[in-house]
Amino acid sequence: MSSRRYDTVSFLSDFGQGSDSVGIVKSILRDLAPEVVVIDIAHDIAPFDVRAASLALARAVPYLPEGIIITSVDPGAGGDRRIVAVEIAGGAGIVIGPDNGLIATGVALAGGADRAVVLDREEHHLASPGATFAARDVMAPVAAALCGGAELFSVGTEIDAASLLPSVVPIPREENGGLACEIIWVDRFGNLQLNVSVDDLSDVWGKAPDRVRVSWADNVRNLRITTSFSDLGAGALGLVVDSTGLLSLSLDRASAARELGIGEGEGVLITPSDEQGVTVPVSLRA
C-alpha cells in the first residue's frame, strides 16, 4: 500500500542543544532520508522534565509544518514504557515519542489522535552497541521510514489511542471563589507563565477583568492585566497576556522570577478585585 511521504522532521528533546546526542539523531536522518529537513523545536528541556517538554510542544504545535515530530524526554529509557507513533490532523503529522504523557497536550491541540501504533517492528530499528538509545535506535530510523512513505501500520502494531497516557499539564480549578493556578513555565526573560487565560477568568466570573487579586505563599497583590510588557510601566508587576494567550506574572524589561524569587510549580490563587488600586512599584534589586 502506498502512503503519504513527508519532508520535515521536527525534533524536541532534553539532550541539550549542542550535545552530540542531537547531532547523532540528525546524522541518521541525513543518512537515511537525505531530502528531509530537520527543525529543532527545542533541546534545552531540563533532564527528564516531561512536563516542560509537553508545554514546549504545545507552544510549537500551532506552527509546526507538516511532517514527523520526534519527542524524546524519556526518564524511563530502557524500561518497559512504550515508544509510540501517533497520527494527527488527518495524516498531516505523526508524533513519535515515549508514552509518558509528553505528547498528550500537543496531540489534543492538533485535534486528537487519528491512529496510533507501538514501535515494535525491529526491522525498522538500528542495532545498538549497548543499551537502547531510543531516539537514535528507534525514533530516527522509523521517522526516516515514514518520511520515505512507509505505512504507519508497517512500523508498529496498532494500539488504542485512548490507552495513551494523559497530559501531565495541570489545569486551574475553582477554589474559594477564585481560580487556583500554577506557574508552569519560566521563560528566559523571567516571565512566570500561569496555566490560565483571560477566557478562563471570564468563564468563571462572567466577564474579563482588567485587574485581579493574585496570591501566592504569604503575598497578596492587586495587579493589572495588560497585553504588553511596556504597558506595565517601569518596575510594576502585572499580568501580561503572553504570546501564547496565557497570563504571565511579568515585569517590563526585568525578570519577575528573580524579583519574586519563585518559579515553576508555585501555586497562585487569582480572585476578583474591586479596587482600582494604586500601582506600587517593586523596588528592583540591583
Place this chain on the structure above:
Amino acid sequence: MSSRRYDTVSFLSDFGQGSDSVGIVKSILRDLAPEVVVIDIAHDIAPFDVRAASLALARAVPYLPEGIIITSVDPGAGGDRRIVAVEIAGGAGIVIGPDNGLIATGVALAGGADRAVVLDREEHHLASPGATFAARDVMAPVAAALCGGAELFSVGTEIDAASLLPSVVPIPREENGGLACEIIWVDRFGNLQLNVSVDDLSDVWGKAPDRVRVSWADNVRNLRITTSFSDLGAGALGLVVDSTGLLSLSLDRASAARELGIGEGEGVLITPSDEQGVTVPVSLRA
C-alpha cells in the same frame, strides 16, 4: 512589480539556542517558504542585551550569504518601538528587526541603508494569541514573503533611513594623551575584546606600536601586541589582534576574564609605552 527573491534567512536572537522560540520561528519559515535555508547567527545573546547582539551581527556581517537577516533582541516587545526592514548592499540583503540600535553597526558595515520600511502591513503578519512575540508574528512571515519575491514597499511603509536609531556600540575617545577604550565582548574562552584596533592606535600616535601601557581600575600593565595567542607565551597577559581585527586582552590557553576578574563594560585606558619591559607572568589561579 516583480522583485528579487532570496533563499537564505540568517537569524540572530536572545531566545537562547535550544529554546522553542527559535524552533517556532524556523517552523513558520519552513511552512511559508519551504525552499529557504535558515542559518543561525547566534541565539546565546544575554536577554535584552542589544549591544551584544549588535556586536555579534557586526562580526557576522562580512560572512553572511545573500538573503534576509532576522534580528530579535527586543526589550520593548509589545510596546511602540518600530519593527523595520532595511535594505542593504544594493538589495543583496534585507535586515529585519526592532528599531532599537541593534542593526545600526551591521548596516553601516554593509555599506549603509538603501531603503527602509516600517513593517505595518498587517496582511503579512500572523494572527497572534498574544501580542508580544514579534519574531513569530511579524518578522518570520515578512521574511518568508520577501524570500518569495514580495517587494519591500509591499510589506511596510517607507521611512527615512536616517531616522533609524544609531549604534549602541561605544567608540574609543582620546583622553589624557591616550585612548579611553572599553571591554565590549568576552568570548567563550575569556578573551576581553576592546573597541579599538591597531589602526586606531596608529591614527593617534602616527605609527603602530609593538607595546602599550594599559590601565584599568587600579591596574597598570605594560603589554605586548601580538597577532596570535601562542606568541604571548605561557601565563603572559598581552593584547592580541583578534580574529575580527580588534585588540583583546588575552592569555594563551587560559581565560583572561577569570584571571583579571573583569568583564564587559570595564573602561580601559591605552597610552604609549617607551619601555621594552620584561614580561611578568601572571600567577595563574589553580
Place this chain on the structure above:
Amino acid sequence: MSSRRYDTVSFLSDFGQGSDSVGIVKSILRDLAPEVVVIDIAHDIAPFDVRAASLALARAVPYLPEGIIITSVDPGAGGDRRIVAVEIAGGAGIVIGPDNGLIATGVALAGGADRAVVLDREEHHLASPGATFAARDVMAPVAAALCGGAELFSVGTEIDAASLLPSVVPIPREENGGLACEIIWVDRFGNLQLNVSVDDLSDVWGKAPDRVRVSWADNVRNLRITTSFSDLGAGALGLVVDSTGLLSLSLDRASAARELGIGEGEGVLITPSDEQGVTVPVSLRA
C-alpha cells in the same frame, strides 16, 4: 583530475551552540557551497577540551553521513600546530581539524587514515581581518572546495598519516588483579562513563561478570552490571552498559555525578566480585 563531491559537512567545535562563531562558519559554507547541508555534531564541548571533543567525535562517527567533518577544538590557535585533512573510509569522508589528537580516535574507528594533507594552500583560505580563526578562514573554505570536487592534494601538501598526533583518550590498564579505569564523560543526565566495556572485563577474567567490585578514592562498592537504567531499581547505583557499549556508573532517573560528587578524570578500579551482595540503596539527596 576530477574528484569525488560531497553534500554534507558535519561540524564539531567548542564554540558553544548558539555562538556567532558557529554561525559564521555556517554562513561561509552557505555562501561557498550553497547545496551543502551542515549537521552540528556538537558545540557544547568545554573550551579547549580536546579529549571531550575526541570522545564526542568517536560517539558520532558510526552514524555520520558521507561528507566532510570539521573539528575545531584548538587550544594552539594561531600557533604552529598543523591544520590537516585526513581521508577515511575509502574516500567516504574527510576529517578536517588541528593535529592535536582530537581526530585520532574517530579516524581509527572509521578504519584508519587513507591519505592526509596539511592545509597549506593559501589560495583556498579566506583573508582574515586579524588573527587567523582557523575554522572560519581555513577549514570552512577548504571544506567548501572539497564538497565542490577539489582533489585532496590540491588543498594541501601530503603528509604521512603516521605522523598525526595519537589519541588523547586513555585506555584501561591491568593493575593488582583489576582494571584501572577512568571516568571519561559525564553526560547531561549525570551518568559517569568509564573507558571500559564488558568485553574488556571478559578479556581479562575469561568471562563477562554480572557483578564487580568498584573502587574510587575511599569508596568500595559491589555493583551489578545491567543493560538498562530501569533494571537498577530506584536509588541503586550500578554499572549500565550504555548506548555506546561502555560501562557507566549510573542511577535510575537520577544523577550519579551529583550523588557521588565525582566527575571526569576520576580514577576507578574494577576488580572481580564473588559476593552476590545485597543492593544497598543510596540515600538520595533532596
